[in-house]
Amino acid sequence: MRILYHKLKALNFAVALMLISPSFAVAADVAVTLPPLAGLISMLDKEADVICLLANGADPHHFQLTPRKIEATQQTGLLIRASRDDGGWPLPPHHKSTLDVWPDIDHGWLSPVAVREALPVIAKALTGLHPERHTEIAGELEHALKITEIIEHEWMVTLESAKKTGVLMQHPSWRRLMQLMDIPVLGVLESGHHGHEFGPRQLEQALRTLNEHSGAWLIADEGHSNRALDWLQDHASAKLNRADLNALGTCLLSWPELMRQNLAQFSGGSVKPGGRQSGHLPGHEHEDHAEDH
Numbered sequence: 001m002r003i004l005y006h007k008l009k010a011l012n013f014a015v016a017l018m019l020i021s022p023s024f025a026v027a028a029d030v031a032v033t034l035p036p037l038a039g040l041i042s043m044l045d046k047e048a049d050v051i052c053l054l055a056n057g058a059d060p061h062h063f064q065l066t067p068r069k070i071e072a073t074q075q076t077g078l079l080i081r082a083s084r085d086d087g088g089w090p091l092p093p094h095h096k097s098t099l100d101v102w103p104d105i106d107h108g109w110l111s112p113v114a115v116r117e118a119l120p121v122i123a124k125a126l127t128g129l130h131p132e133r134h135t136e137i138a139g140e141l142e143h144a145l146k147i148t149e150i151i152e153h154e155w156m157v158t159l160e161s162a163k164k165t166g167v168l169m170q171h172p173s174w175r176r177l178m179q180l181m182d183i184p185v186l187g188v189l190e191s192g193h194h195g196h197e198f199g200p201r202q203l204e205q206a207l208r209t210l211n212e213h214s215g216a217w218l219i220a221d222e223g224h225s226n227r228a229l230d231w232l233q234d235h236a237s238a239k240l241n242r243a244d245l246n247a248l249g250t251c252l253l254s255w256p257e258l259m260r261q262n263l264a265q266f267s268g269g270s271v272k273p274g275g276r277q278s279g280h281l282p283g284h285e286h287e288d289h290a291e292d293h
Contacts, residue, residue, distance in 0.1 A: 027075035029129060033086040034060065035248050036109035037101070039255040040119065041080070043144040045126045045137050051076060052251035053089075059223070060248070063089055077129045080122065082108060099125045107173045110247060111180055112152035115255065119144050151259045152180075158266050159183055165215040165241075168206060168232070171224050173247040178219075186216060189228050207232055214238040217266075222246040241266075 028049040032038045038052045051072055054060055063086075065073070070092055073079060079095045084106040101118045102108035109115060123141040127134050159181045166184035169175065178185050187206050210216055210232060218233060218240055220226040226244070233240055243265040249258035 027077075028072065029076060030078045030080060030126070031073040031076040032079075033081040033089060033091070034109075035251045035253065036255060036258060037080050037082065038251045039249060039253055039258055040109065040115065040122055041126065042254045043147070043256070044119065044123050044140045045130070045133060046140070047130075047133065047136075048126060050251075054248075054251075056250040060085070065090055065092075078125055080125070082106075084108075097125075105176065107176060107247060109255065109258075110174060111176045112148045112155065112259075113180060114176070116145055116148040119148070147256055151256060154260070154263055155181055158263050161215070162217050165217065166213050167217040167219050168210060168229075169219040169221075170226050170229055171221045171247075173221060174219055174245060186210070186213060190224065203228060203231065207235055210236045210240060211238045216240055218242040220244040223248060 028051045030041060030048055031051040031053060032041065033053050035052055035054060035056065038050045041048050041050055051069070053065065053069055053073065054063055074092050074095060076095075077097060079091070079098045081091065081098065081100055082102045083100045084102055084104070099122065101121060102114065105111075105114060108118065119141060123137050127137050130137075155177065159178075162178075162183045163181075166186040167178055168186045169178075169188045171190045172188045175185055175188065186209050187202075189202065189206065206228075216238070218229045220229050220242065222244060223246070229242070233242060243262075245262045245265055246258075249261070253261075
């Protein structure tokens with residue numbers, strides 16, 4: 001009897017493990033590739049169960065789906081992506097319902113105008129997933145559209161002084177927003193691809209440009225190395241401002257929260273001029289800075 005008791009106990013334990021295993025969990029409603037997309041869904045459907053494929057703080061340029069996430073994604077009723085930013089990801093090829101919100105532009109979630117255009121499309125997809133929540137989603141959509149207008153105005157007020165000075169960015173993720181706000185973009189050190197693509201001459205030209213635009217803003221990005229901006233900040237003779245922005249946020253951060261956290265980085269961003277005209281360029285410590293042949 002004691003042996004039978006232990007066998008039954010072990011069997012019950014195994015069944016319990018099966019019930020709590022992700023493979024047997026109830027499928028989530030929606031999978032999103034990037035955290036800001038989850039933030040948009042939270043504006044429209046508070047009850048939606050969302051899987052965020054990119055973990056908080058992970059590098060989107062080197063993302064790999066795990067087998068568990070592939071299985072969980074395939075079981076969702078809807079996959080929302082932004083293909084200009086996640087186009088290189090090995091996503092499940094045959095998901096039954098996929099919504100690509102920004103197939104033609106990158107970092108669309110950083111533009112209030114692009115978000116305002118995408119929200120009705122996302123709301124329609126969420127309503128198709130849960131028709132019984134049509135009224136609630138429609139009400140949230142109306143509220144969300146108004147929030148995008150408020151956020152857009154907050155950016156206009158915050159960046160008003162930058163219209164005269166311009167900005168220089170480490171990465172082009174924020175360029176669309178700056179153009180929307182009529183902010184002169186003095187330069188971008190990296191292209192849309194990941195990596196330190198600036199060279200010595202590009203940095204020297206950026207330094208000359210900054211010295212001609214006192215009060216210009218350096219726009220850093222938390223997802224990228226900003227050593228080049230640090231060097232420019234240290235060597236510029238002109239007064240500069242700096243904002244360290246986060247383009248992705250986290251999976252639990254709503255879109256208005258993401259925007260306002262970045263807006264807050266523009267307060268008290270003034271830095272003293274360095275005025276040092278010598279020293280090694282970042283990433284080029286062993287180069288002599290001579291003209292390239």
